[in-house]
Amino acid sequence: MTVKIEHLTGGYGKRPVIKNINFELAQGEIVGLIGLNGAGKSTTIKHMLGLLTPMEGEMTISDINIKQDVETYRRKLSYIPESPVIYEELTLQEHIYMTAMAYNISKEAAMEKAQPLLKTFRLEDKLDIFPSHFSKGMKQKVMIICAFIVDPELYIIDEPFLGLDPLGIQSMLDLMVEKKDEGRTVLMSTHILATAERYCDRFLIMDEGQIVAFGNLDELRAQTGLEGKTLDEIYIHVTQGGQQT
Template sequence: MTIKVNNLTGGYGKKAVIHDISFECKPNEVVGLIGLNGAGKSTTIKHLLGLLTPQQGEMSINDVDIKEDIESYRRNLTYIPESPVLYDELTLEEHIYMTAMAYGIDKKTALERAMPLLKRLRLDNELKVFPIHFSKGMKQKVMIVCAFLVEPAQYIIDEPFLGLDPLGIQTMLDLIVERRNNGASVLMSTHILATAERYCDRFIILDKGKLVAMGNLDELRMKTGLESATLDDIYIHLTQGEQYE
C-alpha cells in the first residue's frame, strides 16, 4: 500500500503555497516531513486529506486516485492533527464508536482494539467521561486512540508530540514503530528533529513551498557533503544556506 504524490501544486484559492512536489510513502517505513513554519507541511497534508483542491498534480493510495474515488482513498488512511478535535457532547467511548462507524468497524471490534491503547495511555478508566474534563494532552491521547484503532495502511500525523507528557510521547513512538513493522506507512510532520532522526526511515525536506531534499540520512549527508552531520545540521544547511566543515 503506497501513497503517491506527483507534481502537486496547490494552496488556498488562487495562491500557490506548495510547488511541484512529488514523493512516495511505502509500506514498512516512517517518513519525516520536515520544514520551517510556513514551508508548506500543513498545506501538503491538507491536500493529502482532500481538504484542499490542488491546482495541479495527482495523489493516490494503492492506485486509488483521490479525484476518482475520494471515499475509498480516505478509508485507507487515518490522521492525527496537531490540535485535538473532539466533541464536547460525546464521551470518550462515543468518540471511539463514531470513529468505528466512519470506517465500517463494528462496535465490539472497535472496543477490543481500543482497550489496549487506552490502557497504554492510561485512559481506560475514562470511557464515560466527556472531553471537556480532559487536559489538552489527554485530548491528544484520545485522537491517538481513535486513529490507531482503525488500523489503516497509511497514517498521516501532524506534529504529534505537542501537549503530550513523556509517557504519551513514548507510547506514540512505540505505536508508530509497531505499525510500521506490521506493514503500514507513516508520514509524520515534526519539528523535533532529534526524534525524527531516530525514528524515521526517510525524510522529505520542504522550504518555501518546494521540496529541497529527500532521502534517508546517509543520502542527505551525501547530497549536502556533510559526512557526519545530524539531521539538524542538514536541515539548517538546506534551509538557511549555512556551510559546514
C-alpha cells in the same frame, strides 16, 4: 502499497503555497516531514487528506486516486491532527464509536482494539467522560486512540508530541514502530529532529513550498555534501539556502 504524490501544486484561494511536490512513500516505513513554519507541511497534509483541492497534481494510495474514489482513498489513511478535534457533546467512548462508523468497523471490534490503547494511555476509566473537560495532553491521547483503532495503509501524524508527557511520547513512538513493523506507512510532521533522526527511515525536508531534500540520512548527507552531520545540521543548512551537490 505505495503512496504517490505527483506534481502537486495547491494552496488557499488562487495563490499556490506548495509547488510541484513529488514523492513516494513505501510500505513499512516512517517518513519525517520537516521544515520551517510556513514551509508548506500543513498544506501538503491537508491536500493529502482531501481537505484542500489541488490546483494541479495527482494523489494515490495503492493506486486509488483521490479524484476517482475519494471515500475509498480516505479510508486508506488515518490522521492525527496537531490540535485535537473534540466534540463537546460526545463521551470518550462515543468518539471511538464515531471513528468506527466512519471506517465501517463494528462497535465491538472498535472497543476490542481500543482497550489496550486506553490502558497504555491511562484512559481506561474515562470512557464515559466528555473529553472536552480533559487536559490538552489527554485530548491528544483521544486522537491517538481513535486513529489507531483502525488499520489503514497510511497514518498521517501532524506534530504528535505536543502536549504529551514523556511516557505518552514513548508510547506514541512505540505505536508508530509497531505499525511500521506491520507493514503500515507513517508520515510524521515534527520539529523534534533528534527524535525524527532516531525513528524515521527517510526524511522529506520542505522549504518555501518545495521539497529541498528527500532520502535517508546517508542520502541527505550525500545530497548536501555534509558527510557525518546530524539531521539538525542538514536541516539548518538546506533551509538557510545551503547548496546541494
